[in-house]
Amino acid sequence: xxxxxxxxxxxxxxxxxxxxxxxxxxxxxxxxxxxxxxxxxxxxxxxxxxxxxxxxxxxxxxxxxxxxxxxxxxxxxxxxxxxxxxxxxxxxxxxxxxxxxxxxxxxxxxxxxxxxxxxxxxxxxxxxxxxxxxxxxxxxxxxxxxxxxxxxxxxxxxxxxxxxxxxxxxxxxxxxxxxxxxxxxxxxxxxxxxxxxxxxxxxxxxxxxxxxxxxxxxxxxxxxxxxxxxxxxxxxxxxxxxxxxxxxxxxxxxxxxxxxxxxxxxxxxxxxxxxxxxxxxxxxxxxxxxxxxxxxxxxxxxxxxxxxxxxxxxxxxxxxxxxxxxxxxxxxxxxxxxxxxxxxxxxxxxxxxxxxxxxxxxxxxxxxxxxxxxxxxxxxxxxxxxxxxxxxxxxxxxxxxxxx
Amino acid sequence: xxxxxxxxxxxxxxxxxxxxxxxxxxxxxxxxxxxxxxxxxxxxxxxxxxxxxxxxxxxxxxxxxxxxxxxxxxxxxxxxxxxxxxxxxxxxxxxxxxxxxxxxxxxxxxxxxxxxxxxxxxxxxxxxxxxxxxxxxxxxxxxxxxxxxxxxxxxxxxxxxxxxxxxxxxxxxxxxxxxxxxxxxxxxxxxxxxxxxxxxxxxxxxxxxxxxxxxxxxxxxxxxxxxxxxxxxxxxxxxxxxxxxxxxxxxxxxxxxxxxxxxxxxxxxxxxxxxxxxxxxxxxxxxxxxxxxxxxxxxxxxxxxxxxxxxxxxxxxxxxxxxxxxxxxxxxxxxxxxxxxxxxxxxxxxxxxxxxxxxxxxxxxxxxxxxxxxxxxxxxxxxxxxxxxxxxxxxxxxxxxxxxxxxxxxxxxxxxxxxxxxxxxxxxxxxxxxxxxxxxxxxxxxxxxxxxxxxxxxxxxxxxxxxxxxxxxxxxxxxxxxxxxxxxxxxxxxxxxxxxxxxxxxxxxxxxxxxxxxxxxxxxxx
Numbered sequence: 001x002x003x004x005x006x007x008x009x010x011x012x013x014x015x016x017x018x019x020x021x022x023x024x025x026x027x028x029x030x031x032x033x034x035x036x037x038x039x040x041x042x043x044x045x046x047x048x049x050x051x052x053x054x055x056x057x058x059x060x061x062x063x064x065x066x067x068x069x070x071x072x073x074x075x076x077x078x079x080x081x082x083x084x085x086x087x088x089x090x091x092x093x094x095x096x097x098x099x100x101x102x103x104x105x106x107x108x109x110x111x112x113x114x115x116x117x118x119x120x121x122x123x124x125x126x127x128x129x130x131x132x133x134x135x136x137x138x139x140x141x142x143x144x145x146x147x148x149x150x151x152x153x154x155x156x157x158x159x160x161x162x163x164x165x166x167x168x169x170x171x172x173x174x175x176x177x178x179x180x181x182x183x184x185x186x187x188x189x190x191x192x193x194x195x196x197x198x199x200x201x202x203x204x205x206x207x208x209x210x211x212x213x214x215x216x217x218x219x220x221x222x223x224x225x226x227x228x229x230x231x232x233x234x235x236x237x238x239x240x241x242x243x244x245x246x247x248x249x250x251x252x253x254x255x256x257x258x259x260x261x262x263x264x265x266x267x268x269x270x271x272x273x274x275x276x277x278x279x280x281x282x283x284x285x286x287x288x289x290x291x292x293x294x295x296x297x298x299x300x301x302x303x304x305x306x307x308x309x310x311x312x313x314x315x316x317x318x319x320x321x322x323x324x325x326x327x328x329x330x331x332x333x334x335x336x337x338x339x340x341x342x343x344x345x346x347x348x349x350x351x352x353x354x355x356x357x358x359x360x361x362x363x364x365x366x367x368x369x370x371x372x373x374x375x376x377x378x379x380x381x382x383x384x385x386x387x388x389x390x391x392x393x394x395x396x397x398x399x400x401x402x403x404x
Numbered sequence: 405x406x407x408x409x410x411x412x413x414x415x416x417x418x419x420x421x422x423x424x425x426x427x428x429x430x431x432x433x434x435x436x437x438x439x440x441x442x443x444x445x446x447x448x449x450x451x452x453x454x455x456x457x458x459x460x461x462x463x464x465x466x467x468x469x470x471x472x473x474x475x476x477x478x479x480x481x482x483x484x485x486x487x488x489x490x491x492x493x494x495x496x497x498x499x500x501x502x503x504x505x506x507x508x509x510x511x512x513x514x515x516x517x518x519x520x521x522x523x524x525x526x527x528x529x530x531x532x533x534x535x536x537x538x539x540x541x542x543x544x545x546x547x548x549x550x551x552x553x554x555x556x557x558x559x560x561x562x563x564x565x566x567x568x569x570x571x572x573x574x575x576x577x578x579x580x581x582x583x584x585x586x587x588x589x590x591x592x593x594x595x596x597x598x599x600x601x602x603x604x605x606x607x608x609x610x611x612x613x614x615x616x617x618x619x620x621x622x623x624x625x626x627x628x629x630x631x632x633x634x635x636x637x638x639x640x641x642x643x644x645x646x647x648x649x650x651x652x653x654x655x656x657x658x659x660x661x662x663x664x665x666x667x668x669x670x671x672x673x674x675x676x677x678x679x680x681x682x683x684x685x686x687x688x689x690x691x692x693x694x695x696x697x698x699x700x701x702x703x704x705x706x707x708x709x710x711x712x713x714x715x716x717x718x719x720x721x722x723x724x725x726x727x728x729x730x731x732x733x734x735x736x737x738x739x740x741x742x743x744x745x746x747x748x749x750x751x752x753x754x755x756x757x758x759x760x761x762x763x764x765x766x767x768x769x770x771x772x773x774x775x776x777x778x779x780x781x782x783x784x785x786x787x788x789x790x791x792x793x794x795x796x797x798x799x800x801x802x803x804x805x806x807x808x809x810x811x812x813x814x815x816x817x818x819x820x821x822x823x824x825x826x827x828x829x830x831x832x833x834x835x836x837x838x839x840x841x842x843x844x845x846x847x848x849x850x851x852x853x854x855x856x857x858x859x860x861x862x863x864x865x866x867x868x869x870x871x872x873x874x875x876x877x878x879x880x881x882x883x884x885x886x887x888x889x890x891x892x893x894x895x896x897x898x899x900x901x902x903x904x905x906x907x908x909x910x911x912x913x914x915x916x917x918x919x920x921x922x923x924x925x926x927x928x929x930x
Binding site: 023062269270271272273274275277278281282284286287289290291292348349 | 784
């Protein structure tokens with residue numbers, strides 16, 4: 001294959017072809033328009049929106065918002081949604097869907113709490129939760145792939161089933177309390193060593209990204225190569241500053257980073273990730289290209305199963321017990337976060353980074369409005385409006401990009 | 405020959421106008437700058453069966469769409485008259501009310517609805533706004549008498565055979581006092597026996613004075629059914645016969661003289677087959693059925709060989725079973741496949757597409773848009789999807805550097821314009837998209853390449869590039885290429901030899917240098 005020689009393009013036909021080709025967009029773009037493109041990219045807008053909101057809330061709350069205490073609370077509130085939204089993004093990219101997350105995470109968290117009450121250790125408790133989550137994912141995935149029942153229906157059934165089953169077993173009595181060590185899994189503060197490692201890691205990631213952007217000519221021309229380094233530097237400073245305060249950075253952040261790194265790596269660097277994008281983009285073409293779509297769907301729901309276990313663990317650690325309303329509406333918040341972060345419900349498009357930014361934005365609004373004393377009913381109205389605006393803007397930018 | 409035909413036409417038209425049931429004069433239809441129908445006259449008497457023949461794209465469909473109101477009045481020029489009155493149909497519904505009914509090739513009979521509901525779907529009998537089932541049943545029973553079909557009109561349509569489904573649509577049309585029936589390829593999806601029944605029943609209709617316009621690729625049916633024949637080519641009426649001429653005469657008219665000389669263009673060196681070389685693809689008694697083996701067979705008892713370095717054409721008209729054969733070979737046929745197959749010496753039919761790819765057979769599908777490209781994904785991702793394991797030995801990780809160099813290599817060799825792997829494939833022209841998909845087929849260890857209509861919707865420049873690439877792939881990589889096509893010129897110039905399919909079977913093999921006439925005769929059952 002490698003040694004096949006094709007000399008089909010003589011100079012004349014090359015010239016003809018390039019003359020008729022669509023005008024290349026990246027090569028001739030001026031610095032100004034490139035800057036504008038970066039400015040108008042979805043993630044930049046999300047970050048800017050979050051920053052503006054933070055400043056607004058900070059000012060309105062008489063400086064309460066940007067305190068280490070509140071920042072820590074904000075991060076702990078965001079964590080579960082960010083983890084679940086990351087898993088949801090993987091499913092949405094492959095054109096699937098999961099309504100059962102909240103209930104399944106509740107069920108897994110209940111199992112974790114049972115294990116804690118039985119005086120199991122930290123790791124066995126977590127593993128029990130993840131194992132139960134994987135079982136749920138396996139059951140739902142098998143029903144979806146072997147009986148060709150739409151994921152919407154199967155996970156809607158799961159939405160009713162897992163919470164119903166859990167409440168039936170426990171009679172809606174909270175299970176707990178869990179050990180203080182277990183609570184520390186998300187609510188505890190990172191030691192300074194971990195904070196420093198984290199800051200260095202963030203910087204290293206930024207630099208690697210710059211190098212790989214430079215290395216592949218033509219790829220991501222629209223973002224400047226220095227951009228990731230600047231962002232990483234800023235982030236590292238924030239990490240150090242917050243990590244050094246009395247309150248510090250919550251451990252919950254580590255869960256988010258771990259899940260995001262694994263799933264981000266899967267989507268960006270694994271063969272499976274490539275196939276997930278292609279399957280979601282056009283399922284029929286995927287079949288003709290030799291992709292085993294059923295296997296990929298099953299793996300997707302298994303990944304989501306692991307997420308149930310992790311989210312359940314985090315929910316139980318955060319509350320200190322497994323309560324009957326744990327994870328309520330989690331699926332809807334996670335889908336909203338993923339969609340705000342640019343994931344298409346039609347499949348084939350999405351990033352983990354976007355989903356996490358979406359989760360942060362939603363949590364910021366939640367937290368800020370609570371600080372300002374806005375009623376939780378009004379908060380729902382605001383979040384609904386933001387969701388619709390985000391999706392509408394997305395359509396607008398996409399059209400603008402394709403018509404250019 | 406064309407001029408003579410023209411004179412015949414106008415005299416026939418004048419004569420027919422006196423007793424004409426349906427008369428059309430100088431119908432012309434253009435889309436933008438292309439004219440698909442030019443000054444076509446047509447006349448149909450009561451009880452006459454007029455056959456309309458021509459190659460794919462000759463203008464037959466456009467003509468009947470005008471007559472049946474699918475192309476509304478005002479979007480074409482020319483005059484249509486029914487019984488001497490101008491017939492300006494603005495919709496299919498209007499044409500039905502005017503007595504002209506088109507029965508399309510693809511019937512939309514809904515299996516779980518009753519026979520009566522299917523028959524009268526467009527105007528269900530009602531009583532005070534509710535559907536009157538009893539009235540519908542008695543209407544249907546009355547209508548079905550014409551064809552002696554004895555079924556319960558309230559039974560679901562699923563109980564009907566394909567020919568009966570066609571007959572109930574005809575019966576419904578006649579019951580609504582159709583004067584002119586237009587049948588588009590009524591026998592294409594039917595077996596020989598079913599087609600016989602249908603043709604016999606059509607005899608009853610014409611006795612009742614209904615005029616029939618009959619479109620078909622199956623020229624051998626015409627002697628049995630048709631009174632007169634019109635031949636279209638490139639939107640022109642090129643001949644009209646008042647009796648059914650020999651098939652050879654019709655084929656010549658369909659192709660025109662100019663095409664005969666095309667075969668002289670084929671000057672690229674033919675493949676040299678070495679003595680006692682083993683075929684890279686060997687197919688024996690292959691049949692493909694819809695569903696299980698009791699299902700309808702779309703490919704019947706096909707046997708052939710393809711040798712390394714050879715381009716074998718597979719020619720046939722629409723519905724002949726070419727695409728189905730290609731799918732069966734690639735493990736992409738959803739029903740049952742029987743027979744023997746050996747790819748590069750390894751026996752066995754591919755179980756699925758991934759299995760075919762592992763064994764060195766790849767398929768370029770016909771429907772580029774819905775089965776080929778991944779919209780919104782990069783050129784690179786589109787190109788490498790079937791070969792990720794070829795350049796990424798790690799079981800989990802994708803070797804992105806290896807992918808980038810493979811893609812750059814292919815883009816250069818295939819001449820993809822613009823040569824940018826990162827842009828979405830949607831931004832490319834049809835021809836360049838096709839080159840990317842051709843690249844996808846070039847897996848490591850490729851032995852057999854099956855291409856289904858590779859130049860459909862591809863501009864002339866890219867088409868020439870693709871032909872050149874195919875020759876390079878065959879000759880320099882020793883790949884056996886099966887080129888499925890409904891374009892006579894394409895197989896004549898590009899294939900080393902050509903198999904012709906007709907009614908699900910291979911009806912002939914033609915060496916290089918055969919004429920378009922030979923192929924078309926075999927492809928129409930002559």
